[in-house]
Amino acid sequence: MSKPFYLTTAINYVNGEPHLGHAYEEIVADVIARARRSLGTEVFFLTGLDEHGQKVQQAAIAAGKDPQAYCDELAEVWKSFVAKLELSNDDFVRTTEPRHKEVVQAILNRLQANGHFYQKLYEGFYSTKEETFLTERDRRPDGSFDPAYGEVIQLKEQNYYFKLSDQQQWLIDYIEANPSFVQPEQRRNEVLGFLKHDVLEDLCITRPVTRLNWGIAFPIDTAYVTYVWFDALLNYISVPAAHGDPAVLQALGPQPSTLNHQLLLWPADIHLIGKDIQKFHAVFWPIMLKAMGLPLPRQVLVHGWWQKDGEKISKSTGNIVDPIAVINEWGLDAFRYYVVRELDIGADGNWTDAGFRGRYNSELADGLGNLLNRSLSMLRRYRNGIVPPPSAVLAPDAQRVVEEARGLLEQNKLQAALVAIWSLVARANQYVEQTAPFKLAKDPAKASQLDEALYNLVEVCRLLAVLLWPFLPGTASKIYAQLGLPGAPDKFSAAQWGGLTAGHSIGTPAPLFPKKE
Ligand code: MSP
Numbered sequence: 001m002s003k004p005f006y007l008t009t010a011i012n013y014v015n016g017e018p019h020l021g022h023a024y025e026e027i028v029a030d031v032i033a034r035a036r037r038s039l040g041t042e043v044f045f046l047t048g049l050d051e052h053g054q055k056v057q058q059a060a061i062a063a064g065k066d067p068q069a070y071c072d073e074l075a076e077v078w079k080s081f082v083a084k085l086e087l088s089n090d091d092f093v094r095t096t097e098p099r100h101k102e103v104v105q106a107i108l109n110r111l112q113a114n115g116h117f118y119q120k121l122y123e124g125f126y127s128t129k130e131e132t133f134l135t136e137r138d139r140r141p142d143g144s145f146d147p148a149y150g151e152v153i154q155l156k157e158q159n160y161y162f163k164l165s166d167q168q169q170w171l172i173d174y175i176e177a178n179p180s181f182v183q184p185e186q187r188r189n190e191v192l193g194f195l196k197h198d199v200l201e202d203l204c205i206t207r208p209v210t211r212l213n214w215g216i217a218f219p220i221d222t223a224y225v226t227y228v229w230f231d232a233l234l235n236y237i238s239v240p241a242a243h244g245d246p247a248v249l250q251a252l253g254p255q256p257s258t259l260n261h262q263l264l265l266w267p268a269d270i271h272l273i274g275k276d277i278q279k280f281h282a283v284f285w286p287i288m289l290k291a292m293g294l295p296l297p298r299q300v301l302v303h304g305w306w307q308k309d310g311e312k313i314s315k316s317t318g319n320i321v322d323p324i325a326v327i328n329e330w331g332l333d334a335f336r337y338y339v340v341r342e343l344d345i346g347a348d349g350n351w352t353d354a355g356f357r358g359r360y361n362s363e364l365a366d367g368l369g370n371l372l373n374r375s376l377s378m379l380r381r382y383r384n385g386i387v388p389p390p391s392a393v394l395a396p397d398a399q400r401v402v403e404e405a406r407g408l409l410e411q412n413k414l415q416a417a418l419v420a421i422w423s424l425v426a427r428a429n430q431y432v433e434q435t436a437p438f439k440l441a442k443d444p445a446k447a448s449q450l451d452e453a454l455y456n457l458v459e460v461c462r463l464l465a466v467l468l469w470p471f472l473p474g475t476a477s478k479i480y481a482q483l484g485l486p487g488a489p490d491k492f493s494a495a496q497w498g499g500l501t502a503g504h505s506i507g508t509p510a511p512l513f514p515k516k517e
Contacts, residue, residue, distance in 0.1 A: 003264040004042040010273045011050040014074045015059040018081040023323040030087045034470035035409040038492040048093030053228030057214035067214045093235045103238035105219040106252045126155040161202040167287045184346035187302040191282040205230045240265035268297040304348035333472040344415040364513040375457035376509035387504040388451035395497040402495045428460040465489040
């Protein structure tokens, strides 16, 4: 049994509305998943929802709803968002599902039995909004706390803690010895900087039910529920457990042997997350895994944050980008293209409507759309839509881009891969100008030159469909259909020059990206 490439996103808070940041992360993950599949690797792509905790409880109360009913309603909104983005995920986890809750409780029992927890009285500050305990170090020079924490209260509370304090050094050594564990480099340095300069405090993993009851019951003590982050991180292994992953099941302890379908998933190949939650993924999570006796994920891949017009995205100030509205107006692939082309994984990005429009018109409509449309229209006009004999004038340029794109996709360098692919679009558009097929068509003596130009153009379009499949699956499929080719261009191995054969009859051209002013 071979292990699929296991890729996860952060699970989104169910009570938030799907916005640009969520859409970006999901699309980047989807592009990585499709690219790997196209390259011949089996992939398991997981996304889902984080449904417990104070914020969800409060939002449910404010809406006058029972928390589970409230989550069920919102889960539908998120599921339709996933459908709208045409994500190719293999599972969708909700942390209120029994399959997840059972695994969390089994792990808590194991960790307790192995002496990883202890009880302690906490006396200090607490941010309800962030569900975080705060210390003197979190105060600003004027004594106040960052407004992001919301109301900060004084709290005296008995809780359970997970020991972290003696775990710092091995993790530093591990991250130093494994440069690819946290990527990109800048994020890795931030994690190392934190681990080297801050003291890791033990993690409070419970909340008393008297204060919060919307969580997974803490199996060791019924007076508590499990801290939402301890619960949420475990989705990355509760889903493998549900699919019968033997390594994970072994870490959970004795299991009923009812599972006959086994999928080897753990360790994850990539946890894709935003920069705000890298401490949870690159510090707490590895320590939790080590305590469970499970190997660490191969990579935590950290992306940056989007702003709009240079300001923080915020519902309260109205500075938002509604992905659904953009998709309804411009099409899914225009949205997918812009976010991946605009923002490299790791850096922060800035959405501007003018920037979006600019890329749409120049790169999608005038670049790719125009190339396909004129190539196919000329083939129909001058050769009745029948592909002429093969010719390889553009083959060296195309093969170079194919190889470059392959290497970049293998390294998850998505933005650079799009830049490389568009160099082929530009080369082919330039070739139209150089060969001027409309002039060749007027001179019967130049028929073979016209054949040559037309073949090179349609063959480049075919290769572009294959290269674009991970990024713009809908557009890639349309290109294939217009070329009169069956199936989807979902195998990178089809990006070999010469796939179109003489005599093949193409389909009907139609604009991919209608120009908009
Ligand atoms: N529920 C936690 C994650 C638990 S993972 C075990 C959470 N949820 S979230 O809904 O707030 O964020 C989900 C993802 O969206 C995070 O990776 C976060 O970084 C990302 N983004 C949220 N806002 C963003 C932007 N403005 N820009 C880019 N990504 C952003 O955190």
